[in-house]
Amino acid sequence: MKNKIRFLILALILFPALIFSSCKKESVEVYGQYAGDAKLWEHTFKTSSAYTIPEKFPKAIIIPHHDITTFRQNSFYKALSEKAQPSLVVLLSPDHFERGKKEIVAPLPNVIFKTTEGNLELDKTFLKKLSKSDFSSQVDFADQLWKEEHGAFIHVPFIRHYFPNAKFLPLLLKPLSTDEDFSSYAELADFLCDNLPDDALLVASVDFSHYQIPEMTSIHDEVSLNTIANFEDPRPIEIDSPESVFTLMEYCRKKGAVRPVIVDRSSTYDFIPDEFVESTSHQYWAFYMEEDSALIESYYYKMMPMSRQRVFVNNYNLPNQTIVIGGSGDLGLGLRTRWDWDRYRTSTDPGEINLRSLAGKEARFLMGFDAYIFDMHDGDFFERTLHGTNLKVDCTTLQKAAAMFDEGRWDTGMPDEKSASPASLHISVLIHDAFSSFLPDDGLIEKLAMTRDALIIRENIGMSDSSAYFYDGTKVEKINLGIMKSADGTPIEGNVLAVNWASGRREIHTFHYESDTGLVPAIHQFIPEE
Secondary structure (H helix, E strand, O other): OHHHHHHHHHHHHHHHHHHHOHHHOOOEEEEOOOOOOHHHHHHHHHHOOOOOOOOOOOOEEEEOOOHHHHHHHHHHHHHHHOOOOOOEEEEEEEOOOOOOOOOEEEEOOOEEEEOOOOOEOEOHHHHHHHHOOOOHHHEEEEOHHHHHOHHHHOOHHHHHHHOOOOEEEEEEEOOOOOHHHHHHHHHHHHHHHHHOOOOOEEEEEOOOOOOEOHHHHHHHHHHHHHHHHOOOOOOOOOOOOHHHHHHHHHHHHHHOOOEEEEEEEEEHHHHOOOOOOOEOEEEEEEEEOHHHHHHHHHHHHHHHHHOOOOOOHHHOOOOEEEEEEOOEOOOOOOEEOOOOOOOOOOOOOHHHHHOHHHHOHHHOOOOOOOEEEOOOOOOOEEEEEEOOEEEEEEEEEHHHHHHHHHOOOOOOOHHHHHHHOOOEEEEEEEEOOOOOOOOOOHHHHHHHHOOOOEEEEEOOOOOOOEEEEEEOOOOEEEEEEEEOEOOOOOOEEEEEEEEEEEOOEEEEEEEEEEEOOOEOOOOOOOOOOO
């Protein structure tokens, strides 16, 4: 037993030394896109002009790794280089191919990042600190996997060109992390906060919404934008590395860099303007200190209107909620606040099973919304404040609601409140029984709908259609939701709604489906290839 204890102590002492005694290890050279094409990179660096950003160097940025954004990446790095020169750039990226053995992957010292202008030097001193940190047991030190990790190497030419004296430390974070894994990223943020030099730049290499038509991409992006702008938990949003953004935001919170600035937005649609293109989106963020507020206000109100960048003051840091509403059927879903990818189909959750096909590729069709309203039940109640907006959802039977209205017990104060308070939403779900003889007239339903931001008349069994009602101040609009799961397997059709409320404005996006199986299929988003 004593010998085992001695061995463990010796191993802990020698572990960092073994990792960094790389003299016997052959170098692993990592090349990025357009490797060796000096003329192409020279053209890239010269072609796109610098973004307009606040007149100060940020503590951290979010920037995509999607190669379609090369010139926009260049514009961001060029703008940063005009403000300051960091001594160290730490980059966070998803471990795309999941080759790391632990939550965090760091390079071994024998990894060499190559560019046409020379090597980008690893910060081996900082690597050694990492290997001796309290959470080093959660870090995998690796070399070969970096050759194919585009989340890291796509940025290397820009960092080497614009910050020629900076050292580099890329870190990969495990995708689809558990809540327990996120405790490791919180520790990483602490470590970076305590050990990074004051002039360091933290970069999160992150792409946003994936595998959707541009309409759905835009909906996902609104939620992501508002989550980041309000410094809220990024774990539920539809991006490829909530882990990287979580770590960056925790680092910024500890540093006091809690003023995020959206610099630009783009998607595949900006490069390929086709309404049915399979789209990936991108957001470009910079994080500043609270004391930089005056510079940021100047940037938004004076500089941005003259800029080519896709950012306007009226879509930044405003009250917002984006909600999915589905039709009738016993789905076992209720009301939810996040949707995760059941990657290995191990979930026994009825809702996950029923909507596996609708959820789409990597479940991303349903990811990233603030709330999902399906088969709620009498007495259910939900309330939450998010993105500066208070959302209240209640559920009762249609018959009870009619009685409450007749007796003056139905809350009728909403129309005036709605126009005065865009930061408050009230949705009521009223359940009716397909076999009931109680059928209120359309006039009563319209009166009920006029008191809510949305009124859903729902039949939970799946025998008849559900409907959604929206009052715009002058008239009530009715949208047929149809059936998502029929009670007897008969063919169905209907609409899934994605409703975005932003600062008092409402946009309703309709996604139609038809199915012969009695269960909602995948929403057909793309034109089939011939």
